[in-house]
Amino acid sequence: MTLTTTSKNVKEVNQVVVRFAGDSGDGMQLTGSRFTAVTSLVPNDTATLPDYPAEIRAPAGTLAGVSSFQLHFSDHDILTPGDKPDVLVAMNPAALKAHLSMVKSGGIILVNSDSFDERSLGKAGYGSNPLDDGTVKPYRVYEIPMTKLTLEACKSVGVKPRDAERSKNFFALGLLSWMYTRPVQPTIDWIEERFASNEMVKEANLRSYKAGYNFGETAEIFEARYEVAPSRFESGTYTNVPGNTALAWGLVVASRLAKMPLFLGSYPITPASDILHELAKLKNFGVRTFQAEDEIAGAGSALGAAYGGCLGVTTTSGPGIDLKAETIGLAAHLELPMVIVDIQRVGPSTGIPTKTEQADLLAVVHGRHGESPVPVVAAMSPGHAFDAAIEACRIAIEYRTPVYLLSDGYVANSSEPWRLPDLDALPAIDPHFLDTPNHVDDQGNASYWPYVRDPDTFARQWAIPGTPGLEHRMGGLEHADGSGNVAYDTLNHEKMTQLRQAKLDAISKSIPLLAVDDPDGLGGAEVLAVSWGSTYPAVLAGVRRTRKRGLKVAMVHLVHLNPFPSNLGEILGRYRKIIVPEINMGQLWTLIRARYLVDAESISKVQGIPFKAAEIESAILDALDKRRVARS
Amino acid sequence: MTLTTTSKNVKEVNQVVVRFAGDSGDGMQLTGSRFTAVTSLVPNDTATLPDYPAEIRAPAGTLAGVSSFQLHFSDHDILTPGDKPDVLVAMNPAALKAHLSMVKSGGIILVNSDSFDERSLGKAGYGSNPLDDGTVKPYRVYEIPMTKLTLEACKSVGVKPRDAERSKNFFALGLLSWMYTRPVQPTIDWIEERFASNEMVKEANLRSYKAGYNFGETAEIFEARYEVAPSRFESGTYTNVPGNTALAWGLVVASRLAKMPLFLGSYPITPASDILHELAKLKNFGVRTFQAEDEIAGAGSALGAAYGGCLGVTTTSGPGIDLKAETIGLAAHLELPMVIVDIQRVGPSTGIPTKTEQADLLAVVHGRHGESPVPVVAAMSPGHAFDAAIEACRIAIEYRTPVYLLSDGYVANSSEPWRLPDLDALPAIDPHFLDTPNHVDDQGNASYWPYVRDPDTFARQWAIPGTPGLEHRMGGLEHADGSGNVAYDTLNHEKMTQLRQAKLDAISKSIPLLAVDDPDGLGGAEVLAVSWGSTYPAVLAGVRRTRKRGLKVAMVHLVHLNPFPSNLGEILGRYRKIIVPEINMGQLWTLIRARYLVDAESISKVQGIPFKAAEIESAILDALDKRRVARS
Amino acid sequence: MSDGVATAVSRPDTPASTRKDWVSDQEVRWCPGCGDFTILAAMQTLLAEMGARRESTVFVSGIGCSSRFPYYMNTYGIHSIHGRAPAFATGLAVARPDLDVWVITGDGDALSIGGNHLIHTLRRNVNINIILFNNQIYGLTKGQFSPTSEVGKVTKSTPYGSLDTPFNPVSLALGAEATFVARTHDMDRKHMMEVLRQAYDHRGTSFVEIYQNCNVYNDGAFNDITSKDRRADYLIPLVHGEPIRYGKDGEFGVSRGEDGMLHLVKVADVGEDALLIHDMSLDNPSQAFELSRLARGPHEPTPIGVFRSVDCPEYGYEVARQLAEVEGRKGIGDLSALLRSSGTWVVE
């Protein structure tokens, strides 16, 4: 079987949003990410939104079992996975039911008509067949017997029908590849490599893929194919990785930049586990991964390794953040570097582990007993997770402090084209290990004092075990600055408390000044939108939309949540109207109000999913209206 | 030996501040609390400040080993243990060295001159004898050979000299009792009862006490005795208890008020352990105390008992607060009542366990992952710990929520005259356990839905195990309101998040409106001082001092830190200048700024000791000056 | 105010129940073929058979596939947080001795994050039945090695093989002073029910390890022991009072050798009389411990059954007894006297 392409009508479009949906067992995540991969090769710009069901597989065919993957691709710079799909691929009735209402009216729906039997309809909770009863009227529906066609295609391969059926996602992939004129060879190569060890499965997948492709070509039911012209990208080498992978790579790179071996102490938890999985593969990068007995030991072992001079990292999600608090307090008190990665998910308590949220910000800023300031950095997109990881490590090492690195389920699992950085251009991180005494006592003996500080950065001079003559003791009891000896006197404690805070203030100075995106010059716009973490793409997209309407809208994005960049206060002071959209009940908003006393408005969404550009757009419009009303 | 009292010159004074100081082994805490007890009987008003050294006994005679107890007593209503002692009793050179600088100039110093030998002077770090070298010149010093006199007094008792020496604190107590004309018989009775089981020790203590008393009477070195007239107290029965005891009693009373047996799950930690010790004695009040393997199990077991219908309580200090966070998040999510008592101490990390601080406020308000609002109540004085405990239990039970009850090392260990409440007048707390179904399903079957709510309070209807027909499942996964079934849909999560917050808003309405103490009527004063927890007495004392100077100063005290009383915003809005003194870096200050956008000023002290009235006074003066400067 | 001490909820006679009465209205969501299903069925059948009461039965779990169990039982149930079920259950059981409290947990939940609560619950002997679904893997988080996974295990978090020596849950429990320790597996409903019945009857903490197949992430881990064809040669049944023997024709057995240690033997070699008679009621846990060491993992002949069952003071009962004793001695606490206990003075 070969792939022939006729001269069928090809329409040029600027952007498309496709959503693949099916049962958890249908391989939709795989289909989606393959489609993304070849789309990146065009190259189109892409943004994705994988959506998993709860952790345990729900009964096949039910709504709870539906898994989906949304891809937005275009010929221009895009930001979000798209608000509403142009195309929905529904592998069964439950998938249709779960996602139909999201599809743009007039949008395309491709269904696997073989799966619309009575039993499956019942499982999905359909009383009658939606394909017949008018439910899908507002859409352009293509009913395709994907199961049958897949079985057909695999007939001569020799696989059992049950196994052959498993290939039907490749049929769907083939069909979509045809519809959107995606490159074909890379997928064929990929199938051949991936399934090399199982000839029959490989063959079945290949044939199904081609069958899908050819079906588009030959079946006289599609009016047109679509083409999305290559997007203009900055020149460079690109890859497409999920945020968790980029974050893991950032840690490895930071380890090299600092010449400190990476030690990861971690306990598995969704959606952070993939960082552990990723790093566990990288033993030839000198990476030690330690799957601890719990989150406390994950953090404790990382701190122990850090004490030994490693780059100590621990990864987790919300419940683990609670458990690590006491250890992080110790790290802050000892003034040892380490990085705590929090891939935020829906809380409180176990919440919804597979959905995204930004509601751990206040917990990482304030969630330790005593006065225990700890820096916080947040990743804003899958690719940025790489940079954020390096920045967190830089602060940790240079200032000898634990640093929280926040990401979330959305950044972790979605992907975007990411231009590879020039590794050689990345600045080194120097731990400045001390190997000679820094103190002379009354008797003239040289020794090491662990809390002798740089007068500007307040970073202490750091010696690690194994260094002769620099033996010293440290601990969680309050200690004297300089010597580090246990000290219970009252004024010393106040001094130490202020010093620990002063270090954060010094870090603030090391952060580049915030740049406001305001086409009308600083303070020119009528409203300022403040984003942090994964709200970035939606906020920017929403801001762009309102600008297209001719409105004056500015935007600023925060990577550093504690301390804030030193000019944040000044920036906020320039705008009368400020909105802070967050996937929480207003946590950054709370911090900003407390710090700068600005009457910002919180735009809150707590639904386990990211903002849509349209939601931000309308929030901005509302904000401007309100202002007008208030003035009149 | 009898006690005779001559007509020696007796001077009337209004108030006295006495500080007993000695080695940890010298029994200063006992001496101080006995002196307090008899002083309460006068009755004078009293306020105390015990100050322990670090947990492990330091080498005898060193500065680190000094233990002290300060008592302020007066003929009028007083608030703080006093800023500077009028009298210092120093049992050894280290005690003198540690406390001399605090004594009022011209104040009285009583030293045990026997302990000023070369060795002891050396241990205290004195190069020369301060009694001879002019160090104590500014004071009225009485050198008394207490050791010798004590040994003398005990000679015929038959105790070994080493043991007899141990009684010298009773000598000091006797002497002070004479000086301040304290009642004698109660102490004699107390000694007889307390040491009933050891005849020789009893006798030694009795004789030493009397010897001290008689020494004052007969030695011709004291110009005068002092008398402090009885203070006017509201009529009633009074006792003198440390805050931890009052808090424990409050929990027991709440348990009776709610007819829910008390279950305490706790892990020992300074300075919270005494609550466990106190409650462990009260088995005949149906109190179950469970010393758990750690703080997590302490909280977990309390939550399990609460689920079973008990009043579940867990007690701890800072490090334990970190560890309990995940469990409290579960409690908030399940909507089960429990009380988490935090006796705050100096942090971060292990910090200074025996010193006081208020720096866990932000941790209890914000220190859990996800959006997880939990009410917070704080005790303002030893006696108030009783009321605060009942209030925390009331909110927990009536609203089905965990509640943090904050106290601190100062409230926990100090004591004050406390008028016993009329127990019969305390309002009952009704858990309203459900025992009949509250839901009928489609098939007409009656069942119990755990998340059916009161429309006003948002409290859910609560059924406990053992109730036939009301079996149900709950858990930490997000669930549907009403049925409580696991629910992953996006809008439900948002609704539940809002409901959990709405419950706090409802609690806010149940809190009595805040009353401002403003002699010039609400908004009349030039400055408002906001206190919370143990800053209350110092802030009030400081405010009174400034009022005496003719300044217009208002004060408001917060018992509820989350949610705030509903009229707090309005009150704050009435004052241009607001100060918030805290034993932290400004935690309530942060919450108030964020919530009400008021430009309050933080008065921060982080020295492990409470504010002095004078510090508040000068902070208020500063604040007013600043305003004047700003205006001119 | 009255005394306020809770009294046990009265138990009206309820009609005998059937398995269906114990099935909740929630759809069971495990992967098709998961061993958890058969354990669920065994539990539901057993509770009906034993005449347990739904209203006084509570299932408490942590987090994991296995920990979803309470949702499927038509009883009181709590799906708590990872590893903490024993702590929650201890508070509940001590506060409410009238309840039957079960803890359902996994090898990660019980032995990794929850290890400390487990061993402390065991030593205290609180009246709880702890059922550990051991599938030697983290199921819910999609397949990392667990504290019972064999050395060298290749998983997502150990692509080059794990290095951690696993726990033997039976040895660990015995080292932690457990009074009831048993092992069963998900392919023999009758045996499971018998072991669970004994666990239920035991006063104090019962600890039951169930070899449970996770057919998605660790399929066949216990095949040697559970599969019909190999079972006879790998499963050593422990029957109280009976000689320990196994093999298709009982041709193998366990015997104490000259060296004083237990060995797997051919019955023909040593004679029937030399076989060890299993005694689960020995006060000294050493022999039970030794039995737990016969197999280093489920690929060697492995004892299945009740290793130890001894009668010791039950914690909740002791707590209640102490309360009653003090109350008997001092009388029901008088609040007014309590508040006056440090001495008082009266101001008129």
Added chain:
Amino acid sequence: MSDGVATAVSRPDTPASTRKDWVSDQEVRWCPGCGDFTILAAMQTLLAEMGARRESTVFVSGIGCSSRFPYYMNTYGIHSIHGRAPAFATGLAVARPDLDVWVITGDGDALSIGGNHLIHTLRRNVNINIILFNNQIYGLTKGQFSPTSEVGKVTKSTPYGSLDTPFNPVSLALGAEATFVARTHDMDRKHMMEVLRQAYDHRGTSFVEIYQNCNVYNDGAFNDITSKDRRADYLIPLVHGEPIRYGKDGEFGVSRGEDGMLHLVKVADVGEDALLIHDMSLDNPSQAFELSRLARGPHEPTPIGVFRSVDCPEYGYEVARQLAEVEGRKGIGDLSALLRSSGTWVVE
């Protein structure tokens, strides 16, 4: 950028040290008479004797009186947080196999809050020496009962007596797969030093329980075993390769009886040949476990010495081996290739 993997710090020849070299400048702050003093002295003397290096020795502790130990050692030291020293030490030992890592802990620190880290460290066999100062009480918090206190203990938190069955630390460690388990006491410096020396020499986790007298809150808890006059009748010395016997004239011993179990016997009754020869190197921990059950507490004749010492893969070494192996196979990781490993495309 270069590879960046840490290399062991080179160890220059240092001159032989004396005890004084191991004494830090901090004043020792335990109560006069506390057993901790003699342990400190034993440790300082031993390290000097063994030619250990100060710069590559690290003491890690949790919180407790005993946990102040690192402050007094003139080495690297960390006084961490309650119960977590084994976790901290694991990270350190795995990251830095060139160091000698000691954990100093108490019965509360190690067995109460830290129980889970302890048992996991033991099963992994990380190269750490864990020295547990067992005084059967919480010293630092001024006297609550601990997980090793005997039932019925009257303390501040149990005025009517404790109800919790204590752990036997040796049994627990053996149940947790420990490879080196020993017990010694604070009144015999020579024995302490000998046991600590063996712990130091052992590759993997060494677990040493030291009976330590807290003369303030639990004075005399081990008097039967430690006091000169009773020691002979209560202390059963375990000496590898020797028959186990005790008593002033060696008149008592340990022997395996007809019932297959170990018993305390009169040598005269059973004959010398019937005495059990102690073998700490048995692969099977069962006999060591059985020895740990001879005494139910320190008021019965109690074995003191090394119960078990076997050679097993050491965790940190295995981690390093796996790293080297993968690096050998794949070459030192190439960052640029890593970033390209998911496929790339180039935009000109």
